[in-house]
Amino acid sequence: MKPGDDLKKIIYKRKNTGKNILTFLVVIWFIVLVMVPIYGILRQVIRNGMNIFITSVSTPAAGHSFKLTLLLTITAIVINTIFGTIVALVLVKQNFRGKLFLEGLLDLPFAVSPVVAGFMFIILFGPKGWLGNWFHAYNIKIIYALPGMIIATLFVTLPFVAREVIPVLSEFGLEQEEAAYILGASKWQTFWRVTLPSIKWGLVYGITLTIARSIGEFGAVLVVSGSIINRTQTATLHIHQQFTDFNYSGAFSAAMVLALLSFTILIIMKCLYKNKEAQ
Amino acid sequence: MVKFLMKSNKSDLVLRSLSLFYLGLLIILPIAAIMSEALKGGLINLWNNITLPQALFSLKLTFIVAIIIVFINMITGTATAWVLVRYKFPFKNIMDALIDLPFAIPTVVTGIMLVTLYGPKSLIGAFLGKYGIEIIFDKPGIVLALLFVTFPFVVRSVQPVLLEMEPDMEEAAMTLGASPLTIFFRIVLPSLTPSILTGAALSFSRALGEFGSIVIVAGNIPLITQVASVYIYGEIESYNIQGALGLSVVLLIISFLILLFLNFLQSWSKKHETWR
Numbered sequence: 109m110k111p112g113d114d115l116k117k118i119i120y121k122r123k124n125t126g127k128n129i130l131t132f133l134v135v136i137w138f139i140v141l142v143m144v145p146i147y148g149i150l151r152q153v154i155r156n157g158m159n160i161f162i163t164s165v166s167t168p169a170a171g172h173s174f175k176l177t178l179l180l181t182i183t184a185i186v187i188n189t190i191f192g193t194i195v196a197l198v199l200v201k202q203n204f205r206g207k208l209f210l211e212g213l214l215d216l217p218f219a220v221s222p223v224v225a226g227f228m229f230i231i232l233f234g235p236k237g238w239l240g241n242w243f244h245a246y247n248i249k250i251i252y253a254l255p256g257m258i259i260a261t262l263f264v265t266l267p268f269v270a271r272e273v274i275p276v277l278s279e280f281g282l283e284q285e286e287a288a289y290i291l292g293a294s295k296w297q298t299f300w301r302v303t304l305p306s307i308k309w310g311l312v313y314g315i316t317l318t319i320a321r322s323i324g325e326f327g328a329v330l331v332v333s334g335s336i337i338n339r340t341q342t343a344t345l346h347i348h349q350q351f352t353d354f355n356y357s358g359a360f361s362a363a364m365v366l367a368l369l370s371f372t373i374l375i376i377m378k379c380l381y382k383n384k385e386a387q
Numbered sequence: 388m389v390k391f392l393m394k395s396n397k398s399d400l401v402l403r404s405l406s407l408f409y410l411g412l413l414i415i416l417p418i419a420a421i422m423s424e425a426l427k428g429g430l431i432n433l434w435n436n437i438t439l440p441q442a443l444f445s446l447k448l449t450f451i452v453a454i455i456i457v458f459i460n461m462i463t464g465t466a467t468a469w470v471l472v473r474y475k476f477p478f479k480n481i482m483d484a485l486i487d488l489p490f491a492i493p494t495v496v497t498g499i500m501l502v503t504l505y506g507p508k509s510l511i512g513a514f515l516g517k518y519g520i521e522i523i524f525d526k527p528g529i530v531l532a533l534l535f536v537t538f539p540f541v542v543r544s545v546q547p548v549l550l551e552m553e554p555d556m557e558e559a560a561m562t563l564g565a566s567p568l569t570i571f572f573r574i575v576l577p578s579l580t581p582s583i584l585t586g587a588a589l590s591f592s593r594a595l596g597e598f599g600s601i602v603i604v605a606g607n608i609p610l611i612t613q614v615a616s617v618y619i620y621g622e623i624e625s626y627n628i629q630g631a632l633g634l635s636v637v638l639l640i641i642s643f644l645i646l647l648f649l650n651f652l653q654s655w656s657k658k659h660e661t662w663r
Contacts, residue, residue, distance in 0.1 A: 137463055213415065324494065
């Protein structure tokens, strides 16, 4: 026994009551704030019964909205994975003037209110906007149509992949890539064989975050889409529509589906995170 | 060899142009467009739009609720991180995993959940309604929704710092007879300050911009429950672009300031690391 161990024991004992009270308070706060609302919606859906749940989730408008959300999510994954990786590569491996400025800009989509984000795109791509002007001349609709919704989704999910890949890339360093290069690999080969495997988990984690946000995005998409039933309504907009139409069982059922989906994504994310940490 | 790799060549230039194109199209251009549109009408016009009674009220309400929830989050978030790192209790791992749930759940779903739980027809809502307390479609609902969606921010920024903290200083203080509270306030809290402030700034930023959960929980009642984002949405809906521009510019400028503050905090905590 080391000297002082006795003393520690006494002090830890003294702290125990405070410890228990604090733990109790924290757990209660978490349960009341986060878990009880989730239980609330589950109870509501169960009380309504399985039949109402299935009929309200399988209406044409609901089906269309889920499909549209799926489409937006896949588009966001593909485009943001490619560009997010490129942005991360450029910010980590290159030096140029204005780099710090670009890196600061990267976080902006997290800081801007989704409604303001949507509004920015209305101004830019609206019929009188700088770019909207041009698209208007060719009769291409961006606002209140699919392209605008894609752009809004890309904006709100833009930082995820880049932000997850940047730290992995900076820790990875240059040595292995240099080795590959010395051994005669082309830049392209080096990327596919050396760089990509090393950033794999960061990439996967970034994509998971992108999926969660694309499914859940509401404000930005609502503003640019105009929420037209069966045309520009995503799952979250559908829930909002059902709620404002006082069709509560429809809103609860669709909300339940999204809640389950996000719960599943969270579990997957936690498992992936363990892999990422292990690497 | 290294020199050759580092040299700017064609593929580097292509990648750099692609990033500039992407960030330019999605971030720089939209912000430039909204700022120029706002300035087009003149600063006086912009100011008048911001100081309309309804706009000013929504801005004030947004700030007040944001400050309230930031204050609560700083305390509960730090306590949660502390308990999760330092103590052992049943189901700790499950709770640790579920902390992120508010980030994963779509904000509209959050709003719907709170309505089913506290709405006028629910058990709790009906009970409180008897005493004239309304949660849903009133201000308490806004606070509740914001507390839900911002809950993980402080926890997740404080937790890693606490995990890396060596207990030797605390043990030294303890053997010298300091009480647990003294140890916390004199030794632990100063090292945690940058991370608590980071979480607070993130919560504040989210609270200012939050829309989905609030529009469901509090509705859109001017001069009662209308927060800034809901006000902007209402103006866009009624095609009043000028009205929406005023508050949008205010929120955008605050977002910039928060990003700058977060940058400052990051360099501060880095300095802290080298000191120790």
